[in-house]
Amino acid sequence: MLTVTRMDLDGAGSPMALVTKILKAEPDLPIPVPIEDLARQLDITEIRVLAADGFEGGLITDAGRSEGFILVNGAAGRERQRFTVGHELGHFLMTHHAPKTDAGFTCSRGDMRRARLAEMTPAVRMEVEANEFSALLLMPPPMWRHAMNGLGDPDLGQVTALARQFGVSKEAAARSYAQYHDAPVAIVVAKDGRLQRVYRNLSSFPKLCVAAGDPIPPSSAFHRLPATLGQMSDMVEARAQYWLESDWGTPLPELSEQVAFQRDGFAMVLLWAELAEENEDGEDNRTSKERLRDRQAKWGDRR
Ligand SMILES: [Zn+2]
Incomplete structure (x- = not known):
């Protein structure tokens, strides 16, 4: 039973600050994270699956963010839909995010993959932040680190297993795997x-x-x-x-x-x-044969 409310998130504006507050309010958040329930708990009144070309997700809300309405591409797989709900919830909770049009936020497949760059337009930055929020929420760092702890040598089989465990796509898992692995x-x-x-x-x-x-x-x-x-x-x-x-x-x-x-x-x-x-003198003294x-x-x- 989730109890977090938007009051608990007061003062948090960045993806990491928001997820930290959500985890503080929900220390026993189950894995895979019940993303739809969490969105409803945070004033998303409806999540509707649509079959439409050219969009991956959308958010309809008002300037005051009294409530939100999320649209998800029904042609996407379950894991991608979960990521999209997290992304749109991110736009909803980051109140400095403003939609491109009066129709609300409409986000493409490409938007869902946008990653941090040295130079970003404000519109790109919003998409990057929504992705970071979704990734952090679906793969909460404390739980993710715990799951990766003691895995041993790197192996793609671990990426598949983590993706299944956290209910994310293999690609989303791959990104966090590379980021968090000790090697x-x-x-x-x-x-x-x-x-x-x-x-x-x-x-x-x-x-x-x-x-x-x-x-x-x-x-x-x-x-x-x-x-x-x-x-x-x-x-x-x-x-x-x-x-x-x-x-x-x-x-x-x-x-x-x-x-x-x-x-x-x-x-x-x-x-x-x-x-x-x-070595201390900066050289590897082994011969190539020894290295092999x-x-x-x-x-x-x-x-
Ligand atoms: Zn977006």
Whole structure:
């Protein structure tokens, strides 16, 4: 039974501040988060599923935010619908968000994927904030960290399991997984052999030299494996120089990759970088043969 009200959220304006207050008022919030019940508890009077092209979600409300009415694209899967409800609830609770038209907020599929950029227009910033709110609410950091605790080596199977546990799409789970994992990991989303998006741990995973629209590097295991739906490859060694930007004189990390093929030509590639362990003089004194042997010992049980 939820008891949180908008009074509990007074003074919170950012996605993180709002979610922190919601969790404070609902310390036993179940997982998966009952997003529709939560929205109703916070003065969304109706959530209506619509079959319409070109939009993913909408919010109708008044300037004073007395109540709200959420529309959701019925053609989307259950997890995407949940994310959309969270996104629209974010627009409703962040009272500095103003709709583009008098008809209210109408948000596209692209809006649901917008991520933080160095430069953002106010309209883009609103979409980014609504996405951050939805992600934080559906994958509350304390519960998410707890679920990721002790998972061990990175593995795409964990992303699938977390997505199921939290009732989010694999892609939403992938983004948080890369962000929260202790190891430097990145998850590449590919479609028809080309890179679409990358989620990486910004503080620990190096910059990629492959950009959106580029083909997946020919050296990748992606091209060697049969595209079997729902199957995940083993973690195998990757060629770092084809994935990562290199600085002259700085050794590239050792890189591993794991591939999972999905529906409609989509695939995910998990990249795991192991940064060179440096001695005090900044050199790795192992020979390349020794490095290979160490790595094989580490991975031996997986082959
Ligand atoms: Zn929006």
